[in-house]
Amino acid sequence: MKDETKTRMSLVASILIFIASLVMRELGYRAMAFVLFFVALFEIIALYILMLQYSSKSQEERKTFSQIATSLAGDYESVYYINTKDNSYNEYSLMGQLENKEDGLTIISSGKDFFADTLINTEKLVYKDDREHFKSYINKQKLYEIFRKDETFHLNYRLVKNGKPVYYNLKATKGAGADDKYIVIGVRNVDTETKAHKKALAAAEQGEVFGRIANALASRYEVLYYVDIETNEFYEFSTSEAYSHLDIGHHGYDFFAETQRNLVRDIYVDDYPMMATAMDKSNLLNVIRDKKVFTITYRLILDGEPQYVNLRAMKPRDDNKHIVVGVININESMQREEEFKQRIDTVMNMANRDALTGVKNKNAYSIMENELNEKIAAGSEKDFAVVVCDVNNLKIINDTKGHKAGDEHIREACMMICRVFKHSPVYRIGGDEFVVILKGEDFENRASLLGELRTQVQINKEEDKVVVASGLADYVPNADTALELVFEKADNEMYANKKELKEE
Structure with missing residues (x-):
């Protein structure tokens, strides 16, 4: 700008x-x-x-x-797309806050340093009791430490809105492969469900047994068991019609024995071995003793279909004789999780695609260049070659026939390059400039492929069709310390070819 x-x-x-x-x-x-x-x-x-x-x-x-x-239609109020190379970012709204204009997307906000801006906004917007915890996780070093172990990261915290704390959930996902320099963070309001869940947990730890269960069922629990771990006697409470079809008694005398029998009938077959071990009495009580809370996700057959549920078990406060076991249906959230992953993949792909031609763009080239330079520096990069192509007479076409004709000319040139180097990634790095990185089969056949391209260019020149100048250079280990040096050699060859085409 x-x-x-x-x-x-x-x-x-x-x-x-x-x-x-x-x-x-x-x-x-x-x-x-x-x-x-x-x-x-x-x-x-x-x-x-x-x-x-x-x-x-x-x-x-x-x-x-x-x-x-x-591609980002979903449940998240805001999504941040962060380039961790320079920390620049764009913020998009996903809850109807985008302005739908004919010429495309209006970005809600953007900045040069996401982590610096977040640090400032934390002091202004995050609830005081959550600030230090929030800052300890939302920084580049901590996020990459987490991403070395997990693909995604969740954080619950509170923002101050109208003078009151409101619960939010943050989900961070790191790109993979060529996109691993990017982080996508989604933020959504979870105030209603979090407060309901906290009420359920508080009820499970204090007061009357039936009062606790009633409050828990008023939140998100489908079914809840109150189990005497000395006698194994239990009470079951359920407000879900689907769970009432399981024919589990409302009162029983051996929770663990009945559970093992019901597992054979009600658990999805692939999850049965895991659940049979997990729901063994000694195993479950050992986990609760060591970790305070036992939790496991599995698939339960409901209405003839496997659905994801989550089971949580814990001891009420000041009560060593009982455990409370709750089952939550998380099938919808698991589906949303998968859809979110698919949307993130789509975002990553679109951010690195050229809108006019559909091949990779300059941003994707920069990511690839950084990765390739790291391999060259480490001495692990094998043979490759660079082809630089430049479309001739584009300015004349734009001036005489208009930019639509110029755009079509660029697309035709791109298709010709892609047809020849069909096994290699093609990048559009400028208005009329393309780069191809040759490896494997295309590298072995690079001389014949370049000859094929130049032969087609000669035919096109005679028929007054698209003409592309081209140059090729090989990577020479030890001599070429960066991709840029190989590019420069190929670029010089391309200009020599361009001169030959004009003189013919």
């Missing part, structure tokens, strides 16, 4: 010089006026073309982010 502003100012200055040349001509300074006239005219034309390029690039970026917004 700064470059575009400077270009606009330069255009205004050139127009003023142009007017000055006309005034000087009228005053009789014809020689000086003649020089200023053509200098200003040349500058005005060049700057106007540059402004058109800025406009075209902006439209492509808006188109890409519009596609990202479409």
Whole structure:
């Protein structure tokens, strides 16, 4: 945006010089006026073309982010897309807060340093009792420490809204492979369900037994058992019609024996061995003794279909004779989890795709370049080659036939490159410039493939179709210490080929 502003100012200055040349001509300074006239005219034309390029690039970026917004329809109020290389980020709204405009996505906010901004906002917005805990987790070092063990990370905390603390849940996911420099963080309001759950837990630890169970069932528990661990006698309480179909008695005399019998009938077959071991009395009580809470997720057959449920067991406070066992249906949340993962994959893909051609974009090239340079530095990178391609006469087509024709010209060039190097990733890194990284089969056949491309270019030239200049260079271990050096060699070859094509 700064470059575009400077270009606009330069255009205004050139127009003023142009007017000055006309005034000087009228005053009789014809020689000086003649020089200023053509200098200003040349500058005005060049700057106007540059402004058109800025406009075209902006439209492509808006188109890409519009596609990202479409893929992020979900339950999260806000999603942050963070580049951990420089900590820059964009914030998107997922709860109807986006402005649906014809030219694409309006980003809610963006910034240069997500973690610095978050640190400032923590002091302003996070509830005082949660601030230190929040800051200890939401920093780059801690998140990457977590991501080395798990794909996702959840954090519950409170924000202050209208002077009152409101519960929120934060979910962080790191990209994989080429996208592992990015983190996507989703934030949603969980105040209602969290408060209901806390009431259930508080009820399970104090007061009357039936009062505890009633409060628990009023929240998210489908079924709850109150078990005497000395006699194994138990009471079952359920408000779920689905669970009443399991024909488990409301009162029994051996919770653990009946549970083992019911497992054979009601548990999804693949989960039976795990549950048979987990629900053994000695195992369950040992876990509660060591960890205070026993929890396990499994699939229960309900209405003829396997559904995910979560079982939690704990001792009430000041009561060593009983345990409370609650079962929660989490099937819908597990489905949302899978859908969220799919949306994140779509976001990562779109952020690294060129909107015009569908091949990888400059952002994806930068990620690949960093990864390849790390392998080169470590001495683990094997043979590869770089092909640089440049589309000829694009400016002439844009000027004479319009930018739609120019866009079609770029797409045709891209398709020709992809057809030749069908086993290699193709990147569009500039308006008319493409790069191909050759490995494996395409590397072994690189000379013949380059010849195939140049033969097709000669045919196209004779038929007045798209013409692409090309250059190829091999990576030389020890001599080439970075991808950029191989690129420069290929770029020089491309310019030599471009010169040959013009002279023919």
